[in-house]
Amino acid sequence: MNEDGMYCIDGGRPFVERLTEMASDAMAVVAWGACASWGCVQAAKPNPTHAVPIDKVIRNKPIVKVPGCPPIAEVMTGVITYVTMFGRLPDLDRQGRPKMFYSQRIHDKCYRRPHFDAGQFVEEWDDEGARKGFCLYKMGCKGPTTYNACSTTRWNGGVSFPIQSGHGCIGCSEDGFWDKGSFYDRLTGINAFGIERNADQIGLAAAGIVVAGIAVHAGITAVRQLTTKPKDTIKTIASEPTDKNAG
Amino acid sequence: MGAQTPNGFSLDASGKRIVVDPVTRIEGHLRVEVNVDEHNVIRNAVSTGTMWRGIEVILKGRDPRDAWAFTERICGVCTGTHALTSVRAVENALGISIPENANTIRNLMQLALQVHDHLVHFYHLHALDWVDVVSALKADPKATSILAQSISRWPMSSPGYFKDLQTRLAKFVESGQLGPFKNGYWGHPAYKLPPEANLLAVAHYLEALDFQKEIVKIHTIYGGKNPHPNWLVGGVPCSINVDGTGAVGAINIERLNLVSSVIDRTLEFVEQVYLPDVVAIAGFYKDWLYGGGLSSKSVMSYGDIPEYANDYTDKSLLLPRGVILNGNLKEIHEIDLNAPDQVQEFVAHSWYKYPDETVGLHPYDGVTEPNYQLGPKSKGSKTDIQSLDESAKYSWIKSPRWKGNAVEVGPLARYIIGYAQGKAEFKDPTDKLLTDLGLPLTALFSTLGRTAARALECQWAAQKMRYFQDKLLGSIKAGNLATANVEKWDPATWPKETRGVGFTEAPRGALGHWIRIKDAKIDNYQCVVPTTWNGSPRDPKGNIGAFEASLLDTPVADPNQPLEIIRTLHSFDPCLACSTHVMSPDGQEMAKVTVR
Ligand code: SF4
Numbered sequence: 001m002n003e004d005g006m007y008c009i010d011g012g013r014p015f016v017e018r019l020t021e022m023a024s025d026a027m028a029v030v031a032w033g034a035c036a037s038w039g040c041v042q043a044a045k046p047n048p049t050h051a052v053p054i055d056k057v058i059r060n061k062p063i064v065k066v067p068g069c070p071p072i073a074e075v076m077t078g079v080i081t082y083v084t085m086f087g088r089l090p091d092l093d094r095q096g097r098p099k100m101f102y103s104q105r106i107h108d109k110c111y112r113r114p115h116f117d118a119g120q121f122v123e124e125w126d127d128e129g130a131r132k133g134f135c136l137y138k139m140g141c142k143g144p145t146t147y148n149a150c151s152t153t154r155w156n157g158g159v160s161f162p163i164q165s166g167h168g169c170i171g172c173s174e175d176g177f178w179d180k181g182s183f184y185d186r187l188t189g190i191n192a193f194g195i196e197r198n199a200d201q202i203g204l205a206a207a208g209i210v211v212a213g214i215a216v217h218a219g220i221t222a223v224r225q226l227t228t229k230p231k232d233t234i235k236t237i238a239s240e241p242t243d244k245n246a247g
Numbered sequence: 248m249g250a251q252t253p254n255g256f257s258l259d260a261s262g263k264r265i266v267v268d269p270v271t272r273i274e275g276h277l278r279v280e281v282n283v284d285e286h287n288v289i290r291n292a293v294s295t296g297t298m299w300r301g302i303e304v305i306l307k308g309r310d311p312r313d314a315w316a317f318t319e320r321i322c323g324v325c326t327g328t329h330a331l332t333s334v335r336a337v338e339n340a341l342g343i344s345i346p347e348n349a350n351t352i353r354n355l356m357q358l359a360l361q362v363h364d365h366l367v368h369f370y371h372l373h374a375l376d377w378v379d380v381v382s383a384l385k386a387d388p389k390a391t392s393i394l395a396q397s398i399s400r401w402p403m404s405s406p407g408y409f410k411d412l413q414t415r416l417a418k419f420v421e422s423g424q425l426g427p428f429k430n431g432y433w434g435h436p437a438y439k440l441p442p443e444a445n446l447l448a449v450a451h452y453l454e455a456l457d458f459q460k461e462i463v464k465i466h467t468i469y470g471g472k473n474p475h476p477n478w479l480v481g482g483v484p485c486s487i488n489v490d491g492t493g494a495v496g497a498i499n500i501e502r503l504n505l506v507s508s509v510i511d512r513t514l515e516f517v518e519q520v521y522l523p524d525v526v527a528i529a530g531f532y533k534d535w536l537y538g539g540g541l542s543s544k545s546v547m548s549y550g551d552i553p554e555y556a557n558d559y560t561d562k563s564l565l566l567p568r569g570v571i572l573n574g575n576l577k578e579i580h581e582i583d584l585n586a587p588d589q590v591q592e593f594v595a596h597s598w599y600k601y602p603d604e605t606v607g608l609h610p611y612d613g614v615t616e617p618n619y620q621l622g623p624k625s626k627g628s629k630t631d632i633q634s635l636d637e638s639a640k641y642s643w644i645k646s647p648r649w650k651g652n653a654v655e656v657g658p659l660a661r662y663i664i665g666y667a668q669g670k671a672e673f674k675d676p677t678d679k680l681l682t683d684l685g686l687p688l689t690a691l692f693s694t695l696g697r698t699a700a701r702a703l704e705c706q707w708a709a710q711k712m713r714y715f716q717d718k719l720l721g722s723i724k725a726g727n728l729a730t731a732n733v734e735k736w737d738p739a740t741w742p743k744e745t746r747g748v749g750f751t752e753a754p755r756g757a758l759g760h761w762i763r764i765k766d767a768k769i770d771n772y773q774c775v776v777p778t779t780w781n782g783s784p785r786d787p788k789g790n791i792g793a794f795e796a797s798l799l800d801t802p803v804a805d806p807n808q809p810l811e812i813i814r815t816l817h818s819f820d821p822c823l824a825c826s827t828h829v830m831s832p833d834g835q836e837m838a839k840v841t842v843r
Contacts, residue, residue, distance in 0.1 A: 044305045044317070069320060070474055111496070125479060125731035131488040133496025155472040159464050159505070162471030164496065167484035170316060170477070178317070182310040 030064045030079065031096075032071060044178035064089060065096040069172035072153055075101045095175070097147070106143035106169050109151040112136065130166060140184035141168030148173040254653055254790040255544065256799055259290040264634055265806050268295075270816055277782065277821055279812060280634055281798055287806060292791075292798035293637040294782050294816075296644035303615045306772040310738075311337045311764050315478045318760065318774060326474035327360050327466065328753040329760070329774070336760040337480045340747025346729035349482035350556035351719045352469050355506070356476065357552065357751065358708045358715065359465040362513055364754035365658070365705035366462075366521055368820045370455035373698065376814035377528050378448040379438040380428040384417055386442035394443050398527050401519040403454065412450050432808040439531045448528065451520050458516050464509050465712075468502050482731030489723060498730075503720065510712045517709045525702040529684055529695055538694030538815035540797030545572050545652050546660035547780070549582060549759065551752035552711060559750075565711065566752045567665040567673065570649055576667040582649075584748045584759055587611075590775060593646040596637070596784035605787050607648060610761035611746055613773035637785065646783040646792065647775050655793040656756025656780045657819060662700040663691065676703045694797070697818040738767035753777050755820050778822045794819065 066079055079098055082090050090098040107113065115121070116135040123129060123138060137144070143151070146169050150161040162169055168184075171177040249259040260282045268278035282291040302321055306314055314337065315330035331353060338345065345353075388409035395404035419428070428449075440448070463473035469485050470476020477484050488497035495501075550568025553559055561568050569579035583589055591607030594600070600618035601608065608614060621629060622639020635641040646653075654660070665673025680699060681688060690696060735741065746763045756777030763770040783792035797815050804811070 046304065124733050125481065125484070125736065126486050126729060126733070130486040131491070131497050131728070132493030134493075150472075156464050156467040157460065159467040160471055162477050165467070165469060165471035165477065165485045166497070167471055167477035167479065172475075178305075183313050183316060184310070 029061050030066060032066055032076060062089060063096055064092060064098065067097065067102075067173040067175075068148060071173070072101075072149060072155060074153055074157075075149055093147075101149040101153075102147045102173070104147065104149075104152075106146045106148055106151045106163070107141075110143055110163060111151065112163060136163055136166075136168040138186055139168045140182065140186060142171030142174070142177070142180075142183070142187065143169040144187055146171040146174050146177075250789075252785075252789050252791050254541075254796075256791055256796055257290075258791070258799075259284065260637075262290055263806065265803070265809060265812075266634055267809055267812055270813060270821070277816070278635075279794070279798070279816065280637075281803075281809075281812065283803055283806060287803045289798050289801045289803060289812070291637075292795040293635060293641060294784070294792070294794040295635060295642040296778070296782055303613075303772050303774060306769050309769050310767070311340070311762060311769050312480045312736075314760075314762065314769060314772065315480070316475075319475050319478075321774065321776070327356055327470070327476055327478070328751050328758060329776075330476075330478040331357055332749045332751045332753075332758050332760045332774075333762075334478050334480045335749030335751070336747050336762045337749070337764075338747070339749055340745045340762055340764050341480075341735050341741055343481050343732060343735050344557040345482045345732055346727075347556045348487065348719060348722055348727060349730050349732075350553060351715050351722065352483045352485070352730065354552050354715045355712060355719070356466055356469055358712045359462055359513075361708040361754050362517065362705050362712070363459055363462045364820070365701045365708070366455055366517070367459050368754070369521060369525070369698070369701065369705075370452045372820070373814075373817045374448055374452060374524075374528075375428070375431045376810065376817050377438070377532065378440060378445050378452075379433055379435070380416070380431060380445065380449055381420065381433040382438065382440070382442045383446035383449045384413065384420065384442070386413065386446035388413060388446070391443040391446045394527075395447050399519045399523040401523075403450070409446055409450065412453075413446060416449065432810045435808055435810045436804050437535075437810045437814075439535070440528065441531075444527060444531065448524060451524055454520065455516075458512075461509055462513050465506055468506055469498070479731060481733055481736060482729075484731070486730055487723060487728045503716075503723075507716055510709070510716055514709045514713065517706050522702050522706055525699055526680065526683060529699055532695055533684060533686060533690075536690055536693040536695060537801040537811070538797045538818060539692035539696070540795075540799070541653060541655040541793045542659050542663065542696065542797075543689070543692035544574050545649075545654040546570070546663050547582070547649055547654040547656055547757055548661045548664050549584070549750040549752060549757040551750070566661055567668055567670060569664050569668070570652075570654060571664060571667060572652055576663070579664065579667060580650075584750060584761075585611075589650055590759065591648055591651075592773075592775065592779075593648060593786045594640075595646070595787040596640055597642050597645045598640050599645060607646075607651075607786075610748075610759065610773035610775055611763060611771070613761070613771065615773070642782075642784040644779050644782050644784060645775075646786045647780050648786055648790070651786075651788070651790075653783065653786065653790040653792050653796075654780060656777050657697065657701075658704045658754075658756075659691070659697040659700040660756060661752060662703065672707060673703075676706070694815045694818040701820070741767055744770075755822055756780060776822075778819075781819050782821060794821070 064079065066076060068075070078101065079090065082098075082100075090100055093099050093103060107116070110116075112133060112135045115133070116137055120134045121129060121138045122134050122136050125139070135141070141163065143163065150169070151163065154161045154164070170183045171180070249257055251257050262282040262284045264280055264282050266278070266280045270277040270279055278295040280293040280295075281289045284290050302317060306317055309317070315333040318333045319326060319330035321329050337343070386409070389406045391409040392404055392406040395401070466473035466476040469483060470478065471484070486497045488494040489499050547570045548567055550561065550564035550566050552565040553563045554565055555563045568582060570582060571579060587609045591609055592613060593604070593607045595604045598617060598619045599614070600616045601614060618640070619629070620640055621632065622636025622641065624636035624638060625632065625634060627633030662673050662677055666677055677691065677700075680703065681690065684690075691700070741764065744765045746761070748759060748761050750757065750759045752758070753776070757780065758777055759775045761773045763772075781793040785791055794816060797819070798812060801811050801815065803809050
C-alpha cells in the first residue's frame with residue numbers, strides 16, 4: 001500500500017480503490033487464495049510494496065478466506081456453490097476458513113502417514129525411501145502444520161497432490177508460509193506422538209497473530225443480495241476466472 | 248512534431264490521444280496510450296506496465312533452493328517456467344548436473360506448459376479479437392458443419408451439434424448475460440469472419456475450456472499440482488519405480504500411461520482443432536497485415552528444450568537460439584548471458600532508480616529500487632492518471648536491451664530465427680502455411696504472423712511431448728531410474744560466493760534469471776521476463792520496444808472501440824507478472840477507453 005497504492009494501477013487509479021468500491025454493496029467477501037487471504041508472496045519479508053490482505057482493506061464485512069497458492073479449483077467451486085445452493089455462508093474456523101475444507105491437516109489424511117508413524121522416512125531425494133513412497137517429513141514437509149484438503153481432494157480432478165508426486169508440502173495455504181524458514185527445513189517441535197497437541201498450539205498461535213500482509217494479486221468475491229436474487233449474487237474478482245487457472 | 252527513433256520508427260504525438268486502461272484479457276495490468284492522426288492511424292504509442300510486486304527484493308537473503316517457489320508465483324499462468332529458470336540458475340551457479348530423466352521430465356513439463364498456454368491464449372484471450380460471437384447467431388448450422396468437415400476430421404462437427412450450441416448461445420445473448428463473451432466489440436467493422444466461421448470458433452472456444460483441464464494433468468503427475476507444480480534443485484522431486492515395493496506411490500506404469508494418453512489427446516486437439524482454426528481464420532484476414540513492429544527488424548530467442556541433460560549449447564537446444572538485428576536474416580548473433588555488454592536493463596523511463604540512468608545494468612549487477620513519479624506533461628494526479636508523459640518515467644517495466652537493441656521475443660521470434668537458421672522443423676511448416684494462404688514471407692512479420700507462429704509452435708511442442716515421453720520410457724526400460732542428483736544439496740558443499748544464470752523460452756519468449764549466492768544465501772536475484780522485452784518503455788536513446796512499435800501505422804476504425812489495438816497487443820500474449828482479473832456477474836469488464 002506504499003506510494004498511495006500506485007504499485008498496482010487500474011484505470012489510472014489505485015486498484016485498492018476499485019476493490020473497496022466493489023465490496024461496498026456486498027454482504028460478504030470471499031478472499032481467494034493465499035494472496036487475498038494472507039498477502040502471500042508479495043507480502044513476504046521485507047514486503048517492499050507493503051502488500052496487505054483483504055481483511056486489512058475491507059473491515060466491515062464478513063470475510064471468507066479460501067487460502068492456498070492457488071487454492072484447489074474444486075474447493076473454490078465448492079465454496080461458491082455452497083453459498084448459492086444453501087443460501088448461507090459456510091461455517092468458518094477461527095481464521096475465517098471454511099471448516100469443510102480447512103479443518104484438518106494435510107498430515108491427518110496423508111497416505112504416507114503410516115510411514116511417518118513407522119519411522120520410515122525419505123532421507124535424500126530419489127533414495128530408496130523416495131522410490132518406495134516413504135514419509136517426506138525429513139525433506140521439510142509442512143503437512144503436519146498445514147490445514148488444507150490436498151491429501152483428500154487432491155488436484156486437477158483428483159490426479160495427484162504434491163506429496164504423491166514426491167515433494168513435501170510447502171504449506172502454501174498457511175499464513176506467512178514464505179517466512180517460516182526454507183521449504184526444506186525440518187519442522188521442529190513436532191514429535192511423532194505429541195503431534196496433535198503441538199499442531200493445535202500452532203493453530204492457536206497463528207490465529208492470534210495480526211495478519212500482516214494484501215492482496216491485490218489473487219481475487220475476492222463479493223457476495224451480495226444473497227437472499228433475494230441468488231443468480232446475481234456473486235461478484236467475482238478471480239485470479240483467472242475463465243481460463244488458465246480454472247483448470 | 249514528428250521524431251525518428253534510432254531503431255527506425257517515426258513517432259508523432261500531435262494527434263488525438265486514446266487511452267486504453269486496463270487492457271483486458273491479458274495476464275496482469277497493462278495500459279496503453281496512442282496518438283492517432285486525422286485519418287485515425289496510430290502515430291505514437293506508449294505502453295505502461297502498471298504493477299510492481301517486488302519479488303526480487305523479497306528473495307534477498309533466502310535459501311537459493313527455495314527461489315523457484317517464489318519466482319514461480321511471479322505469474323499465475325506461465326506457472327513452472329519461472330521455477331525451471333530458477334532451478335537452472337541455481338544449478339548453474341553451484342555446478343550441479345541433473346540426471347537425464349530429470350531433464351526429460353522437465354522438458355515434458357515445459358512443453359506441456361507451452362501447449363497449454365498457447366491453446367488457452369488463442370481461444371480464451373485472443374480469438375475474440377478475430378471472432379464475432381454475436382454474428383455466430385446468424386450462422387447456418389448445416390453450412391457450419393460443412394465448413395468444419397472441410398478443414399478437419401475432428402468428429403464434433405455435425406449440424407445438430409452446431410444447432411444445439413447456437414440455441415444455447417442465443418439464450419445467453421437474449422438474457423443479456425453474455426458471460427465470458429461480454430468482453431468484445433461485437434459488430435465492429437474490423438471483424439471479417441462469416442457467421443459460420445464465427446460459430447465454429449465459438450464451439451472450439453468452449454471445447455478448449457474443457458480440454459485445458461486435461462493437459463495440466465501432466466504437471467499434476469510430475470509436479471503434484473497445477474498451477475504452481477513443485478520443482479527441485481538437482482533434478483525433479485518425483486521418483487521412478489516401476490517394479491518394486493511402493494511403486495504404486497511413485498512414477499509407475501499407471502502414471503506413465505496417464506501421461507501418454509493425455510499427450511495423445513493433446514496432439515489430436517492441436518492438430519484437428521487449433522491449427523485448422525488458425526489457418527481458416529487467417530484466410531479471412533489476409534488483408535490485415537498490420538502489427539509487425541519490431542519483428543521484421545530485431546528478434547531474439549535464448550533457446551530451450553535441451554535434448555541432452557546439462558547441455559545448453561545450440562546443438563542440444565531444440566528451440567532456436569540467437570539474435571537477428573535490423574532484418575538481416577543471414578546473420579544470427581550468438582548470445583552470451585554472462586557478457587556484461589549484452590543483456591542490460593535501463594530505467595530512464597521506468598519507475599525505478601539507478602545511480603546513473605543513462606547507462607544500463609547487466610542483471611548480475613541489477614538494481615530494483617522503486618521510484619514512482621510522473622513527468623511534467625502528464626495529466627491528472629499521481630493517484631488518478633489521465634494521460635502519461637512518455638518523455639519522463641512512465642512504466643513499472645524496465646527496458647532490457649541486447650547490445651543496446653530493442654528486440655521482440657516470443658513464438659514469432661523463435662520461428663523467424665529457426666527459419667533463418669534453415670531448420671526444417673520450423674521452416675517447412677512456416678513455408679507450407681504461407682503457401683496455403685498464398686502469402687509472401689514478409690506477411691509473417693505481422694499480428695497475424697505472431698498468432699500463426701504460436702499455433703505452429705503449439706503443434707511442434709505437442710509432437711516433442713510425445714518424443715520426450717517415449718525417451719523417458721526408453722530410459723526406464725534400460726534400467727535408468729535416477730531423477731535427482733543430491734551431491735551438492737547440502738549448502739556446506741557450496742562455494743562461499745558464486746553466481747549463475749538460468750534461461751528458458753517461456754511461452755511468451757526469452758526468460759532469464761541471474762543469481763548471486765553468498766554464504767549460502769541469495770545476495771542478488773534479477774529476472775528479465777519476456778513481457779519486459781516486448782512491453783518495455785523507451786530507453787535513454789529513444790529506441791521503442793515491441794508493443795509500442797507494433798501499434799504504429801495501424802488504422803483504427805473507431806477510436807472509441809480500439810479493437811485493432813487490443814488485437815495486436817493480445818498477439819504478444821502479454822503477461823504483466825500479476826494475474827488480477829476483474830469479473831462481474833454479467834461477465835468480464837471491458838477495457839476502459841478514454842479519448843482526449
Ligand atoms: S510429514 Fe508430510 S509426507 Fe509425512 S505423513 Fe505427514 S504430510 Fe505426509
